[in-house]
Amino acid sequence: MxxxxxxxxxxxxxxxxxxxxxxxxxxxxxxxxxxxxxxxxxxxxxxxxxxxxxxxxxxxxxxxxxxxxQTVDGYITDPVADAAAERAPGLLVKYAGRALLLVTGACALHCRYCFRRHFPYQDFGPSPARLERALTEIARDSQLTEVVLSGGDPLLLDAARLNDLIERLEQIPTLTRLRLHSRVPVAIPSRLSPHLAERLSASRLQSTLVIHANHAHELDASVCRVLHDWQAAGVMLLNQSVLLRGVNDCADSLIALSERLFTCGVLPYYLHALDPVAGSAHFQVSDATAKLLLETVRARLPGYLVPRLVRELPGDYAKRPLD
Incomplete structure (x- = not known):
């Protein structure tokens, strides 16, 4: 071939x-x-x-x-207790004031460490009826001020469906912020529409796009170009990474990633300790090593380029800082 x-x-x-x-x-x-x-x-x-x-x-x-x-002790199919946080089909509420809405089960890229690789989308994933129930629950809970669109990947929705969803969320008066978590800007940058950036910028909801890049080599010129377009449109851009053995578990790699992100108009946000999902144990980096790496990164970069090292623990009130 x-x-x-x-x-x-x-x-x-x-x-x-x-x-x-x-x-x-x-x-x-x-x-x-x-x-x-x-x-x-x-x-x-x-x-x-x-x-x-x-x-x-x-x-x-x-x-x-x-x-x-391989079966490894402590590595399970639902490491962050998504099932326990489900308030309506596809609607997860773990933290005060925020709700996560699963809008698709599709991903552009299958990352082997994905914490939702075993998620039963066939039982809890999005459908028109389930989405209506989720939106009703969001509107009912006046404590919710922010919705996070996730999946799967929300930027794999077609433009019409995504625009309709944004309009529905804008109609809920208690919401003030909208966040989209997506690997699409890195995996398929050509799919990142400038029209969507303009739509989000014009929304009454303050909008943030959280991308997911783990290594500087993921951010080539094509990725940087579309991210700059979104930044110019007024959408806040953040990045979250996962610390992965054999991928980015050295200070030079983490520093290069932060510097490249900033060049592309994105601020480092979180560096996640690996969620112990079944099938991912070979990516594990110890907490002691992770903390030493962040000390080196902090010594060589300004504070705004140093991501927060965190772990998600089921039932906790927020991500738990490790640094």
Missing amino acids: NRTDHPHTFTQLNDLLDFLDLDRAQLTDLDPAPPGFGLRVPRAFAERMQRGDPADPLLRQVLPLTLER
């Missing part, structure tokens, strides 16, 4: 390895058919990987390994 013949999204491991000029013998412990959570890598993301490098940090995030099949 010629490189130009490759699909826009890789769903077969051999196609991805061929695109990256990687021999399977260079990679041990590959899982070509991971159960329940298959490979999904947009070509736009794969093009930023270093060809011929089996240790590329972007590849490491998406490469399915047989290690994911």
Whole structure:
């Protein structure tokens, strides 16, 4: 297969390895058919990987390994207790004043450490009837002032559906803020519409886009360009990362990420300790190592470029700072 013949999204491991000029013998412990959570890598993301490098940090995030099949104590299918926080189908309320609305089960990119990789979207995911129940519950609770759109990835909704949802939320008088959490700006930057940025900027709700980048190499010129467009439109841009062994578990990588984010108009927000989701134990970085890394980052960067090292603990009132 010629490189130009490759699909826009890789769903077969051999196609991805061929695109990256990687021999399977260079990679041990590959899982070509991971159960329940298959490979999904947009070509736009794969093009930023270093060809011929089996240790590329972007590849490491998406490469399915047989290690994911191992049972590891403490690694479970619902590590942040989403099920316990469900107030209506697809509506999670964990923290005071904020609600998280799952608007789709689809993702642009399947990250192997994803804390919702086992989430039963077929039972609790979005549908028109479920969305109506969730919006009714949001309107009923006068304590809620902010809604976070999540999934899956909310920016995979088509423009009409997303605009309709924003309009519905704008009609709830107690809401003042809207937040969108998305990997789309990094995974498929061409899908990030400037019209949506203008729509959010014109909304009566203060809008924030929280992107998810773990390594500076994810932020190429195409990503930076669309992020600058959103910044220029007046949407606040933040980034949250996950600390991952073999991806960004060194101070130089974290510093380069923060500096590249700022170049793209994005402020570092959170650096998450790995959620102990079943299948992700090989990404674990110890708390002691994480704290040492952040000390080095803090010594070399101004404070506004240092993300907050946090962990989500089920039932807690907020993310728990570790630094």
